[in-house]
Amino acid sequence: MKVLLAWSGITATVTLVTSMLSTPPSATTTPPAVTMRAGTALHAPLRVSKAPLRYGARGMAIAALDSTVQRYCGSCHNPTMRRGNLNLRGYRIDGASDSMATTEKIIRKLRAEMMPPPGSRRPKGDTLTALAETLEQIMDAEPVNPGTRVFQRLNRAEYERAVRDLLNLQIDAGNWLPLDTKSANFDNISDVQSLSPMLLEGYLNAASAVSRMALGDRKAASSQITYKTSPFASQHPWDHVEGTPYGTRGGMVVLHTFPADGMYQLRVNVGGGVGRPTEDVDVSIDGERVALLHYDRGVNRNSESADLPLGADYLLTEPIAIKGGQRRVSIAFARKAEGPYEDLIKPHEWSRASGATGAPGTTEPAYLMDVLITGPSKITGISDTPARRAVFTCAPREAAAQKACAESILTRVATRAYRRPLTPTDRAALLKFYEQGARVGGMEGFEDGVRLGLQAILASPHFIFRFEREPSAAKAGSDYKIDDLELATRLSFFLWSTIPDERLLTLAQQKRLSQPAVFQAEVKRMMRDPKAEALATRFAGQWLRLSDLEKVQPDAFLFPDFDQQLGNAMVKETELFFEDLVRKDKSVVTLFTSDSTFVNERLARHYGIPDVTGTHFRKVAYADDQRRGVLGHGSVLVQTSLGNRTSPVLRGKWVMEVLLGAPPPPPPPNVPDLEQTAGAKEGKPLTTRERMEVHRENPTCKSCHNFIDPIGLALDNFDVTGKLRYRENGALLDTRGNLYDGTPLVTPTDLTTALLKRPVPLMRNFTENLMAYALGRRVEDYDMPTVRAIVRTAEKQDYRMSAFVMGVVTSKAFQTKRADVVSADASH
Secondary structure, rough: OOEEEEEEEEEEEEEEEEEHHHOOOOOOOOOOOOOOOOOOOOOOOOOOOOOOOOOOOHHEEEEHHHHHHHHOOOOOOOOOOOOHOOOOOOOOOHHHHHHHHHHHHHHHHHOOOOOOOOOOOOOOOOOOHHHHHHHHHHHHHOOOOOOOOOOEEEHHHHHHHHHHHOOOOOHHHHHHOOOOOOOOOOOOHHHHHHOOOOHHHHHHHHHHHHHHHHHOOOOOOOOEEEEEEEOOOOOOOOOOOOOOOOOOOEEEEEEEEEEOOEEEEEEEEEEOEEEOOOEEEEEEEEOEEEEEEEEEEEOEEEEOOOOOOOOEEEEOOOEEEEEEEEEEEEOOOOOOOOOOOOOOOOOOOOOOOOOOOOOOOOOEEEEEEEEEEEEEEEEEEOOOHHHHHHHOOOOOOOOOHHHHHHHHHHHHHHHHHHHHOOOHHHHHHHHHHHHHOOOOOOHHHHHHHHHHHHHHHOOOOOHHHHOOOOOOOOOOOEEEEEEEEEHHHHHHHOOOOOEEEEHHHHHHHHOOOOOOHHHHHHHHHHHHHHHHHHHEEEEEEHHOOOHHHHHOOOOOOOOOOOOHHHHHHHHHHHHHHHHHHHHHOOOOOOHHHHHEEOOOHHHHHHHHOOOOOOOOOOOEEOOOOOOHHHHHHHHHHHHHOOOOOEOOOHHHHHHHHOOOOOOOOOOOOOOOOOHOOOOEOOEEEOHHHHHHHHHOOOOOHHHHHHHHHHHOOOOOOOOOOOOOOOOOEEEEEEEEEEEEOOEEEEHHHHHHHHHHOHHHHHHHHHHHHHHHHHOOOOOOOHHHHHHHHHHHHHHHOOOOOHHHHHHHOOOHHEEEEEEEOOOOOOOO
């Protein structure tokens, strides 16, 4: 497949096959396999021969296990009923490896103890455990298939982080690149990273804009950029926005790139002010006040202007001289009073969405709606910036030395951007771009040439795409090891979501990275590095689906205390919690059992945790035993709610799908939604549980709800916003239920205890997600032996985070690939 990248009048034809790359693979050995515990029936390898098996794990006869499958599973999973789209009629244990997909489904359900379903007959003793162990041993005795994948490309987050590390520049890739498609929960899965003309144009536009942002633009035309506040963000009189000057309240902070030194003007649009009609608005840049605007409600109203919000008051600064580069711009209201604030109608915590604006009897402070930054005019030059210092390691004024300096700069930047040493062809191509931009001569020409070369680097397929070359000698279907440079890239994007640093690249160029001792030392170093926060914000954030919190806006009239700052704090809590787990190499079990968390004052007050003040986050113990681990985090509880009520179904489904890796089947067609169930009986409002019991009277619904509802009800003591509660609609909550295995559940602690009685599915599901994120491809059935081996090794290390990471990065799936089988018509 060919993709045409048009850039600055030059068309580069990129053939997306591995033969395009010039870096030869290194001849290194396959990494050692993950060791497996031996000495017990559960972990001892089962020798599989061509002769039929007679006995499986725990001494169980294979014939007896076959009979168990047909007797207890075949009644539902047969050609007629096909429950779960599964037919086990004729399934045989000694042929398990020939039915890989079916076998892995059986193992997953047995390990989660979900089959046979509640109310069905179950065999006595440890028969089901022996069945699961036998199937696992048969599957794990098969040769490991490392799999393969097509090339990956930089997604939004990776592009932002790569630019940050290359150019010391913070950008929002969403300004140019469309949303990333997710697969298997993650946005870095190669099989859905399609290449459209719009996407390629986005990368080209980003390269042009970012190169100018980094080096400045003396020829920048005046432009206008608007920054808006969310209606769900609180601008309460006592709410200080982090980054604004102390003594202010509300407002916003933005990172704005000023293209050059010159004159700029800011227009501030303000609304509200009922009962408090006058305000002073502070405008600061990098913490220094540049303007103080006086707001008088209704004086500067401009409802006739099409580019102003209807009914807004606008404030306009005088032209301000601002130096080029990225500057932190803050706009906030000066706080004019201290002490208690009372309002007879609105609560203390409020946002623009939390009540009727301007309602009689309310005191509504003014709020910032948006800010428009216009400029530059009267450009005077380009000031020194961190991004310019990152690029211009030399800047000679002599024409004879400028080309050599430019070659040095572009070679250094491109080596890191391409994640490999440059070839002579690479250098020659970049110098052509430099020479094209440097035609005007002088320092201006020198800088223009470097900028054009930088733009070419950022638009290059070697930067945007993560190619891995298949050795020419590799036979179709055979396994080969990726070279050290490709291994460095895989490792860096897994742990840091960005390009390798110089140390990692140097080790790879020296072909030392693949040495086991060096490799493990680098993994440990990278996990201690601050950039490993990507495992929290990127991996954990997507695995736990933290972005879904934005999709739920609790009803502002029922939950007026919930605002965007509180929602952001909940996400930050979970990210810091997971980052602490990685940094301190804790057991992954603490995800479920931890009695402490990370909060600021706002979140601590919401949780009822005393003695926490200030906006910064710190680790604290929970106030009681109601919250434990991530199941007590607001980020999970809010995303699994609806705007006006809790949803035990969504919460139960989240636990089954995200934590256990065993999602319930989708609801059958034509089943009425819970919302269609009557909300009251004889004039009395029904609780969510009572409405669910009415809904479950439908036999079609009951089979699945027997799994889902008890899990969700155990979390129903938390309301839509994650706050602890004991009543709903005036009635005491009834959260009693039985887990699908019969374990009684009442509280979140009961649920956590019951889940940890079966750590195997929890740890395997965690490993599957970590492995998919690391590999950039879906975890397939043939990967499950590797997953089980990683979990067995991690169990011996108390399930510490480093054991899972090391298990993934030393696996054959991470360090090797299987050569593609090329079809006869591939050349066409």
